[in-house]
Amino acid sequence: xxxxxxxxxxxxxxxxxxxxxxxxxxxxxxxxxxxxxxxxxxxxxxxxxxxxxxxxxxxxxxxxxxxxxxxxxxxxxxxxxxxxxxxxxxxxxxxxxxxxxxxxxxxxxxxxxxxxxxxxxxxxxxxxxxxxxxxxxxxxxxxxxxxxxxxxxxxxxxxxxxxxxxxxxxxxxxxxxxxxxxxxxxxxxxxxxxxxxxxxxxxxxxxxxxxxxxxxxxxxxxxxxxxxxxxxxxxxxxxxxxxxxxxxxxxxxxxxxxxxxxxxxxxxxxxxxxxxxxxxxxxxxxxxxxxxxxxxxxxxxxxxxxxxxxxxxxxxxxxxxxxxxxxxxxxxxxxxxxxxxxxxxxxxxxxxxxxxxxxxxxxxxxxxxxxxxxxxxxxxxxxxxxxxxxxxxxxxxxxxxxxxxxxxxxxxxxxxxxxxxxxxxxxxxxxxxxxxxxxxxxxxxxxxxxxxxxxxxxxxxxxxxxxx
Numbered sequence: 001x002x003x004x005x006x007x008x009x010x011x012x013x014x015x016x017x018x019x020x021x022x023x024x025x026x027x028x029x030x031x032x033x034x035x036x037x038x039x040x041x042x043x044x045x046x047x048x049x050x051x052x053x054x055x056x057x058x059x060x061x062x063x064x065x066x067x068x069x070x071x072x073x074x075x076x077x078x079x080x081x082x083x084x085x086x087x088x089x090x091x092x093x094x095x096x097x098x099x100x101x102x103x104x105x106x107x108x109x110x111x112x113x114x115x116x117x118x119x120x121x122x123x124x125x126x127x128x129x130x131x132x133x134x135x136x137x138x139x140x141x142x143x144x145x146x147x148x149x150x151x152x153x154x155x156x157x158x159x160x161x162x163x164x165x166x167x168x169x170x171x172x173x174x175x176x177x178x179x180x181x182x183x184x185x186x187x188x189x190x191x192x193x194x195x196x197x198x199x200x201x202x203x204x205x206x207x208x209x210x211x212x213x214x215x216x217x218x219x220x221x222x223x224x225x226x227x228x229x230x231x232x233x234x235x236x237x238x239x240x241x242x243x244x245x246x247x248x249x250x251x252x253x254x255x256x257x258x259x260x261x262x263x264x265x266x267x268x269x270x271x272x273x274x275x276x277x278x279x280x281x282x283x284x285x286x287x288x289x290x291x292x293x294x295x296x297x298x299x300x301x302x303x304x305x306x307x308x309x310x311x312x313x314x315x316x317x318x319x320x321x322x323x324x325x326x327x328x329x330x331x332x333x334x335x336x337x338x339x340x341x342x343x344x345x346x347x348x349x350x351x352x353x354x355x356x357x358x359x360x361x362x363x364x365x366x367x368x369x370x371x372x373x374x375x376x377x378x379x380x381x382x383x384x385x386x387x388x389x390x391x392x393x394x395x396x397x398x399x400x401x402x403x404x405x406x407x408x409x410x411x412x413x414x415x416x417x418x419x420x421x422x423x424x425x426x427x428x429x430x431x432x433x434x435x436x437x438x439x440x441x442x443x444x445x446x447x448x449x450x451x452x453x454x455x456x457x458x459x460x461x462x463x464x465x466x467x468x
Contacts, residue, residue: 171380
């Protein structure tokens with residue numbers, strides 16, 4: 001325990017940027033510091049207040065999560081369903097605010113010894129959680145209940161697998177995709193059922209849309225580092241060396257040397273300079289609003305906003321795969337975003353087993369079908385899509401099929417597993433700065449990518465030195 005506390009004290013300074021560097025204000029999408037669709041909810045009591053040893057003979061465990069609004073209601077419904085499914089365990093669910101709020105509170109709980117038993121953690125917190133030594137790998141529990149790891153799609157579990165071991169269980173999962181206005185496509189003489197597949201086509205379509213006056217703007221995308229990471233993976237390239245930090249801890253970025261980063265900056269700069277696209281900044285809600293209001297005909301966003309997009313728009317929405325920078329990259333694909341459930345090591349065997357049984361329950365077909373239909377996130381268990389309720393839902397929401405198929409078509413490899421980094425949030429903030437300066441002409445694409453690589457490399461070095 002002393003070793004873990006010394007490690008935590010050393011790393012706090014290195015990872016503090018994770019709690020300060022929000023990737024865009026306002027509404028957020030998967031991979032950002034606020035869960036998609038969340039709204040603020042009252043804070044809850046600390047885990048220590050609710051961790052009674054038993055109630056009516058039940059083992060009581062605590063779940064910390066960052067799901068507010070509609071997603072919070074779905075989380076509470078999932079917890080209630082588990083509690084009612086058996087009489088041995090009671091899960092007490094506690095909302096902790098945004099993802100950044102949650103990780104800040106968890107760090108304090110690690111020091112005080114009052115950790116929850118199960119903790120939701122956003123994707124980019126994976127390196128921190130693994131390095132902390134306070135988490136129990138979920139794979140260590142598989143044999144206790146004969147859990148079949150193929151229950152969850154391997155393209156999803158690959159993100160949360162470190163050194164060959166699955167560390168946590170995917171919970172709320174999404175990927176980015178293209179959203180477009182079918183009414184505008186028709187007005188511009190474009191096929192409303194054929195979205196662009198590459199950024200060259202995005203530019204071509206945007207030109208037709210603007211010049212036909214079907215919409216003021218053809219395309220827009222928020223300045224958001226998650227999209228940058230996606231396009232690196234889409235080219236079949238690594239973000240960082242040592243195979244994205246999964247073969248060994250990353251020591252520097254790879255996107256500078258492999259050319260993937262520069263190609264992205266050049267492509268997006270060309271698109272924005274064309275006059276047919278627009279930049280609404282790093283607040284993702286602003287880009288979403290421009291789309292919902294008909295100001296722009298196309299955006300890229302998380303699959304998790306699909307329900308909100310449909311409800312917020314008075315036109316027919318179409319969806320397509322995330323446009324590619326390089327269409328010839330056969331090994332490329334999308335990276336998952338969102339968050340997963342982690343088991344915290346409280347040195348209590350009964351609570352550990354109870355925590356695992358709850359996590360296992362969240363992966364069942366019925367649980368996943370209900371969760372997906374309620375929130376818009378993926379069902380991580382393929383069998384969820386075979387349930388009658390889910391089949392009816394997809395039939396009524398055909399755009400949901402795009403997200404499912406895109407994930408199925410993504411190859412499972414080191415590129416699409418995503419970068420394992422202890423400075424991911426800081427890196428995304430640095431990307432925002434570099435991209436903004438590229439769009440306004442302060443930096444050329446070459447200068448921007450050099451700036452980004454230098455700053456991220458320094459952050460990685462600082463993190464690595466603090467964890468030795």
